[in-house]
Structure formats: structure tokens, C-alpha cells
Amino acid sequence: MLFNSLTFVVFFVVVLVLYQFPTPWKLRKGFLLLASYVFYAAWNPPLVLLLWLSTLIDWYCGKWLGRTADPMKRRLLLGASLVSNFGLLAYFKYGEFVLENFTVLMNNMGVPFEPAPWSIILPVGISFYTFQTVTYTFDIYRRQLSPVKSFLDFALYVTFFPQLVAGPIVRASQFLPQCVEPKRVAADQMCWGLLLLTLGMFQKIVVADVLLSKVANDVFGAADRLSTLDAWTGVLAFSGQIFSDFAGYSTCAIGTALCLGFLIPNNFRFPYAAIGFSDFWQRWHITLSSWLRDYLYIPLGGNRRGVVRTYINLMLIMLIGGLWHGAAWTFVVWGGLHGLYLIGERLGKRALGHLAFFQTGLAEILLILLTNFLVCVAWVFFRAESFACAWRLIRSMFGFSGESVKILTTTSIATVLLVYGLIMLAHWIMRHTTHEALVEDTPWWLVSIIWAFMIVAIVIAQGGGDAFIYFQF
């Protein structure tokens, strides 16, 4: 079920009303679990079975991990959890990719090989809930978490509908403590949750879908080489679209969870005002980057084993992060570029970081623009359907396209530049603050008016109910 659908509006109203009934907490949690299964099944009912499988595996692995102190058994149990979870992810998400590459390899080696067509559906949100559930067994294995006693709480953690299909990736230690005490949602919290839900929908429906997506689709879908202005407009449109789409989903998820009394972590902190790439990855998809840091980068040695090993670890993490987004080499290149950016930033800091210029406001602005420029170059590989498309666009962006065509109207270009400029400005202003602080410092009537405008814009935007981009990941 999509947040930006009429079905969700009805579903959420029904859930909110029934959830408020003064029934025992266990019953209310059971109701939330049932609602979460309905939310997921509304997309494709049989795929709920995978969720159940993942829940059962990690529940039992966690339980048995808590009972044994034998290091070998503990390693086996963690291995069972990781292999089964990542095995399902690998089969459903990467099976076709592996098969395609194997076919190309065989054919290049002169071995004729023609596989049967791959017709496996990618379960929505599998990358998110897989990464989420393994934090449970991993943290128990590392003795940072005790197994939870209630199966209901654990099942709700795996399935909680606000963040189930596109994050934020919530850790067991962040969610499970919240299941202990009954939730009474105060009117203030409910209203704030609804405002966040509206803001998320505004980002998705108005900014991403209506104002930016068409230009991005036209430019990335163009068969010809484009003029430099058209190419950059398309890339900026996608840059704004993917932020508004994904941050919009996360904001909806946070707002929805708040209305139900649950707190889930931030996923974005105004990333287009990042100064450098370490800063960018502390602001973009925070729950994924912190997951990769805590469950992969640090176990691999992090930065504790010398400079070269640190760089290798960084690159490895970013390549895996790229592949997490999609089963295609273009995503790997996107991750690889970010790995290079991170390494380059470290080298640059070491060589030039002591210069007084880098402490000035001008340097800050220039570094924000440089970071954003490089982020946009990387987005080309993220969005392009193929390397041919990516190269065509890169050449167009840097004026190497030779004969080129213009496909965008002046109105489209002006709209994208205005919207992207406003996004950058908003991120710059909000760089050191939060939504909460901003709203608290704003007169109440202005909050009301802005809220009303967002509702009106959402209604008259009448988006076509496009799925969130991150659903496919």
C-alpha cells in the first residue's frame, strides 16, 4: 500500500480510530500487527509468507543465541540467521542479475548458454526488512541486546507498517523497548505526526512527482545527445526528485509512527547542504549508512588497521551500498564513485585541511556546491537504465556531446531550477537545525497556513499515485 493513495487514507483512519479503543495493550499491539500484514498484503498477498519466514527464523535464532554461551554454537546460529536472510534477499533481488552475468560470461567464453526466463517477483521492501531483522540476531550475538520475551513484540518490530517497505531501517534496540509500555497518544503528538505525514506527502506528490519527475524522465529517457543545459536540468531534476521522494517517504513513516505513539529515527538531515562526503553520508539515508558502518565497516576493521585498509574498507562498504540499491552494475558504479569521493576527501583533508581558507564561510559555500556537483554526477549512474545512457548524459553535461538536441521547454527548465534552488536554500538554512526547532519558532497561525497550503497543493497536484522510487530497492 502506498502512503500517497486513497486506500492508505482510509486504512490509516480506520487504524487510528480502532487503535485508540481502551483495550489491553497486548490486544492493541496484535491489532497493529494485523494492520501491518494487511498493509503489506494489499500489494501482493503471498509475499507475506516471506515476512513470516524471516520473522520465525530470527525469532528462534535470537532465542537460542540468548540461551547458549558456546562460541561455536553462537557463530552457527548467527550464520543461520545471516545466511537465511541474505539468502532470500540474494535469491529474490540478485538472482536474475547473477544469471544474466553468468550467461554473458559463458557466451564470451564461447560456451553457448541460454537460461530459462527469470520470472521471480521482487518482494517490496525486502532489502529494508532484511537489514532490519538481522540487527536483532547480530546485536544478541554481540551481547548488546537480550532476546525479547514476547513473540508479538518481535513480529511487530519486523512488520510495523510505517517503515516496513522503504525504511527508515529501525534497529531492534530502537523499537523493542517501545513495545513494553502501553501507548497513549496525546493530541499534540497526534497533530505533529499528522503535520509530518502531510509534509512527507507534499514532498512526494507535489515536489517529486509533479514538479520534477517529468523532466528527469524526459532527459534520462532521451535517445539523443542533449544540450548541456537540458542535460544538467534533467540531472538536477532527478537529484531533487530522489531526495523529495525518499525523504518524503521517511517523513511520512515518522509521522505515521508518531500518530501510533512510536518513535522511529531520522533518515535525512538536509543532505544537499553537506560539506564533503563524510558529512553527506551522515545526512543521507542515515539509517542505511549507520547500518553499514556498525554491521560491516567496523567489523571489517574500520579505520583501525592503517590507511590503506581504511580506504579498502570504505570502498567495499560503498560498493555494497551501491549494490544494495539495485541489481545492476550502474548502481555499483554509483557506490564506487561515492567510495572514491570519500577517499579523495580524506586525502584532501590531510593535504589541505590546515589551510586557513577552509575555515571561512566562502570555503563552506564552495564546498557545499562542490559536494552537490559531485553527488549529481554520481546520480547519473544511479538513474540511468544503462551505461550507454549514463555516458550519453555525462558527455552532454560536460559539453562533449557534439551535435545535440534541446528537448525541454523554458517553463520546465525554469521550474526545475527554481525548485532545486529552493531545496538547496532550505537545506542551507536548516543545516544546523531541525524541523522541530523550526516549527517551535514559527507563529502558530503561520504553521496553520503552511499546513493548509500543503494540503491544497497535494489535492490539486493529483499525482498519478506513482510508487516511491525506493520501493524497488
Place this chain on the structure above:
Amino acid sequence: MRSFISSFERIRKIRTVPLQPWVRVLAVGVVAAVVMLGGWEMTARAAGYVPSIRDTPDLWAMSRDRVKRHDDGKVLVITGASRIRFGLDHDIMSEAFGGLPVVNLAMDGGVVRPVLHDLAQDEGFRGIVICDYVPNLFWMPGGPLLEESASWVEKYPRRTLSGRFGQQIAVRIEGMLAFLNNDLTLGKLIETRVKLPNRDGVMLPPEFPPFLAVNRLDRREVMWEKLEKDPAFQDRIKGIWQGLFSMATALPPELVGKMRAEVAADVKAIRDRGGDVIFVRFPSTGWLREWENETAPREAHWEPLLQETGCLGIHFEDYPELGGFDCPEWSHLSGADAEKFSRGLARIVREKYKGNE
């Protein structure tokens, strides 16, 4: 062991509720939104817009469901492009076929071949198809219009439960509010009202028509009053048709022959199960009729189609009661003319069809 609670506590510190009189903020916000939307609805109605169901793949699928719902598969399917949706009255046609339920599967700007193929593949379908023959669309060999039509058909079995439920709610809301019109969406408003001069040499896509007809839940369309009465608006639409239809060119005979053979195979599959297909050429006028006759001449396309499929074909030029209509924008019948045309067609079909049975 690190505290079980610490990770959660960090979120609790971040996720505070800002201090505001929240109930007041919400109440004023909702009232302001309702007032603004009310004003927008009045503005839309003042501009002549009326509630109209949005034509989407999900609405088409609701109609497609109705074919399945009749166990014996005996339904009267109307399909093709917009001319049949404007020009055919469901009740009159149903009456002509002894009360068969009517299902409208035509698509505006649609290429009918994927729909015919879908019906041919549907083992449960045993009904009659009235197929709109718009020469340049019927023989479209590829491109976005064919892809769009095919995508509607392909989407039908892949609908989600959520999508189906949402569509049921959507049609109820769309039937009440005029501002939920495609012309009045935010994207369209920016596109049509903010016209900045374009750069030299920019390649623009062809312009597609704005709102032309009121769409009903059963997907019958009735020409919008403004289009019937406003000559300036009619001229604008004629210009759009010229831009769009000029892209059609005469097709090589072998390509047409291949498409005709595919249509004939689909017609045969429908007939083998006891169904039938009737082709109808709706009126067009002015430049458009001349262009259609030039790029897809009747003797090279229409006649061989009937010959190869063996179907009954009714061409408006052959019957006085179907000719002589003046299409306000060259391509579609007005509401009043549609009724007259339907009565004439019903009478002809009754006679001819019985003769063919």
C-alpha cells in the same frame, strides 16, 4: 552489555513534539484548506468544468472486470478509440442486442488491436464486439499510443488489492468535484498557464487535447458543452488534431497486411467461441476526413479488413442516416448527434446483423 534502552533514548531526545497550540493549529489549517478548496471548486465550475470520472487504466480495468463477471461471457463490448466513446449510446445499443449488458473498453487515442487480442485470448468471452475503426489509429504499427493501449491491457491482471480499492473510492470523489479535472492539475496548470518563450530549435512533443468530454462511470463520454458551443475552442482542437494526425503517414502494404492477419486471427478466435466482431467507421469531417482518406484510403484498408475477417462493417459514408453529421472539431459527435447516430446504427445493425447470423 550496552543498555537495551540507550539506543531508544537517543531517538526519544530527537523526536520531541514542538511547543504549539496543536489542536488550534490543526483546526485552523483544516478550515483554511477546506475554504481554499471550496474556492477552487467554485472557480472550476465558473470556468464551465463539471465533475467527470478520470479515465485511467484502473477505470478501464473496472470495465474489463465486467466482462468476467458475466458467467456466460455474453456481453456487448464497445472498443476502439474516443470516437466510439463520444458517439455510441450504451442504452440504445444494448436494446438493439436484446438487452446485452454493455462494457466500454475503448480508450481515448487508443489503438484497438491489443484489446481485441486480449478478448480473443479470454476463453470466457463469448460476446459481441463493436469495434471503432479510426484509420490512422487502427493501423498504428508501433509508438507511444500503441504502447499505452497495450500497457492498459497488460496492467489489468496485475492490479493490486490496494489499487482496486483506491479506484472504488476515487470514482466516488471524482463524480462530485469539478476541480479534479486533468486540465486543473498542478502540473497542467504550470504547463498551460506559465508560457515562457522557448529557445530556438527546441524539439517539443506534439500537443495533446485538453478536456473534451464528460466521462461517466461506465466510460461513456459526452462532449463537453464548451466544445459544442465555443468556435474558438473548436478551432484550437482542430489545430491539435492537425498536429497529431499529420504525424501519420501512409503505411507499406505488407505491414498493413501483417497487422490485418493478426486482427483476422483474433476475430476468428472470438467467433470460434460463438462471439462476433462488428467494425464501425464513425464520422469525421473537414481536413481530418480528407487526411484520413488520403493516408488510409478506404479501398486499401477498410475493404480488405472486412474481406479478410469476414466481419460486418458499417461505414458512415454508406448510410444516409449515419452521414451528414457535423463534428464540431472534425473528429467527434456532439451529445445530441451521438444519440441520433446510435439510433441509426442500432437499426442498421439489427437488420444487417440478423441477416449475417
